[in-house]
Amino acid sequence: MGAGSGPGNGPAEMRWWGWGREDHRVPLSAQLARLLDGALGLDGVMRDPVAASEVALPTSTLSPRARQRLEATVGGAWVHTDKTSRILHSGGKGYLDLVAMRNGGPRGAPDAVVYPDSHDAVLAVLSVCANERVAVVPFGGGTSVVGGLAPIAGSQHAVISLDLRRLAGVFSVDRRSLSVSVAAGTRAPALEAVLAEVELTLGHYPDSFEFVSIGGCAATRSVGQASSGYGRIDQAIHGVRFATPAGEMSLAALPASAAGPALRELIVGSEGVLGVITGLLLRVRARPAHRIYEGVLFDGFEAAAEALRIAVQDEATPDVVRLSDELQTRLWLAAGEGGGRRVPRGRHGRRARTAALAIVGWEGQRLSVQRRRLHTMTLLRRGGGTPIGEAAGRAWAASRFTSPYLRDELMARGVLVDQFETATTWTGLEPLRAAVTAALTGALSSLGTPPLIGCQIAHVYETGASLTFTVLARALEHQEGLQWRAAKDAASAAIIRAGATISHHHGVGRDNAGWAAAELGPLGVGSLRALKAQLDPLGVMNPGKLILAG
């Protein structure tokens, strides 16, 4: 199966069994491989995914009439039922998705892939799907890691993937008001390219940046790597155009509004279960003339977090903050061996192997960057930090989008690998970190696969921070699902028990739906269901996600 099998001149497809284009891999360094082989008890055997020809898909159940009506709506060339298209839309890029794909048995497949080219076409497709009782899974960049793209028909007779790649492009730029109107299917790199021409930026760089669509970011409340500075995507969204089976909504509040509840905030984060985001009005910023990222070593994660808290609350928040705990630092340094990443030498190098490394960065005008950097670094030094210079920052920047590539390599070596993430107050941070680490360690150890658990603060706020746990363990072959579920349940229960959020930036999807219900409470879930009944009365929109209805 070739890359770039998507229609038209749209963005290239990712490899069906993993991350990235087929022509690009990021091999594991020998040092990291050795470290993991030893720590996790791996067998050193490399596992290839099955051949595409071996992938088995369920038979399409789409009725001929529904197919005809869909073709009448978007054109016959834009309703695909070939195996390749169905495989490429059979899920997102979560660990369970990839395990299933590599083994040749995706967890379901859409009965067709439909490519509308406008807001009106989306409305028309939703209307056909409601009439014909066909479930709809909106598909942006295809990067969900929480099962948000699982092709579940629910109570409908079939399920389509609604690929939004043809809804691409920037409608208008208001340079004076720093705002742009953009089609929701636009990929993040394409948007940044257009904005760069007029010296603007959205500044939204999630790990999935290379493939993610901007509408997908909005639908899942994405948070980028520089979001401590540029803000989360929800903070940049001032307006939204929304297509639902019950009709359309167009909400704008620029720059702010007190005209009742913010319905916009219900559409943002709705993950396709209420309708399809087709257009966005986004706040952008002047493109930074200057960027500096640098490394700071701390004797431990807790001390580093405290230093960051003090800086943030002193109006000294860097635009980029990535604080790794001791294990994560060690893994990161090991991964860079032999590659573009430079391990600090001498004194710093020795210390780095037992320290917590923070990458901090600033973007903007030169003077502003200099001043803000000085302010932050003064406080981090006072908090016990040792700056190790811009080489570490450059290494981070050069490899900032590689972690999903590395996951493929780890899976090939037989590793269970995932990230669970949450956020809480500064006061709640250490107890939460301890609780989740203990829960994951306990759950996986009891299965005979004691894990490595790394932890990272990737986003900081005045009131708290996010925590991202990286979980690595020897995969229990043919029982990956059970093993993963044990780890996920243990971590999620610990998060909910601590009163923290089940997701800071991955969203809910299928994997977190039960836990989100616990977070929202019965009346919160009831409110979302009431809203769904209003906008999607027949329950065709993305069944089984977010609120489990449908």
Next chain:
Amino acid sequence: MGAGSGPGNGPAEMRWWGWGREDHRVPLSAQLARLLDGALGLDGVMRDPVAASEVALPTSTLSPRARQRLEATVGGAWVHTDKTSRILHSGGKGYLDLVAMRNGGPRGAPDAVVYPDSHDAVLAVLSVCANERVAVVPFGGGTSVVGGLAPIAGSQHAVISLDLRRLAGVFSVDRRSLSVSVAAGTRAPALEAVLAEVELTLGHYPDSFEFVSIGGCAATRSVGQASSGYGRIDQAIHGVRFATPAGEMSLAALPASAAGPALRELIVGSEGVLGVITGLLLRVRARPAHRIYEGVLFDGFEAAAEALRIAVQDEATPDVVRLSDELQTRLWLAAGEGGGRRVPRGRHGRRARTAALAIVGWEGQRLSVQRRRLHTMTLLRRGGGTPIGEAAGRAWAASRFTSPYLRDELMARGVLVDQFETATTWTGLEPLRAAVTAALTGALSSLGTPPLIGCQIAHVYETGASLTFTVLARALEHQEGLQWRAAKDAASAAIIRAGATISHHHGVGRDNAGWAAAELGPLGVGSLRALKAQLDPLGVMNPGKLILAG
């Protein structure tokens, strides 16, 4: 009728026919009186409100059983049906409310005033009211200027005012996480007093600061005078406890969450039509050690707005921004004659009478204030601004909460006086200002009462700014309602035509409900109604406001 007739040791009541405590008035300066007498063609006669004894109230329709059950819920001492209590809860403090009160004929009155003392008591009262078909108008500080407190029974047999003053106090302070948990009935000054003891501040100072409740601010998406720096109230709200006829909801997302749609943002701004906010989790800040406010003169409003835009987009937003157009500047200076406000002397004084005055201010640590001030002032100077020093800033600070007091004096002189407010993009600002000014001038001139229309930017954002129009005209006695409605409709239609928001900080209430529907669109209104049907199935919550249901 005496002041402070509220129960217990709670906050004092405002005078029933106007703003503020009975022992405090802010007289009009002779200069401002002369200016307005001439410009508006006033007769110089002072009109007193009727005596309290002359106020006529409708007979209470609350059924004995409903009253009994309410008394059983909150205690007999906390259900008031006396005339004083009913008058004091018969509306908010909008122009139409005050016209009606001064004339002795409030636009309805609650059949009883009920004072619950806890979240559970609120839940119990709502349950009784749903069972007994009694409408509920939540009452915080009683400061609504958009008819949000109108005692409308709708389809219920009676209506109560639910006064939340006993839900007061700070539950907990998390100093490290800069967050506090507070009861919703807490008044803003009381909250700031508690926070001051631990060197914190919310920094939320709407014009109504002296009387407003923090839950009322949340329910109406209030914006304070320093919100360019501290943020709007909705940005400070991280969690909310909500009592509805269908049960309770407790939502917290600290510091941020991607767990689906932000239901919290539906409760914030819900204006009592879905339920009652009983508690809030708020982000606070370190109390500023240093505050500087100063005046800057510009040759015109448009140039000043442009200078502010450039400053804001260059990361040089002051914490306080109040830019008055030429007329508003002249009125402000005239109002200060003889008072604490100092009119600039000499060259600046002469220029001030034809200029646009901006008050800009910074709060925080001394070094940060100095640096930020230098940055902003450099850009404002470059944009044509002439700094006139801190005296103007001190004068502003000394009189920052006086405008509602002045309104009473103006009404006594027979002036129609109100503020209509909106917000839009920087690009849309001048067209919107021109359109609303023309609409107001046309509507009032055609009634034979040509107005003075002042305009102010009170809040700035990267993407745009708010606009507040002050309308002054000779009141058409006994036809104030018709006259006001003509002005309001003309301004609102111009705002909606321009694609701007019907409210940036006053909320929707009764006065803006029709216009908010136009802004939200049919499916948006339908979504809010679906939510109301879920949370308030019998329609007892604040009928006739926000979405006009009930």
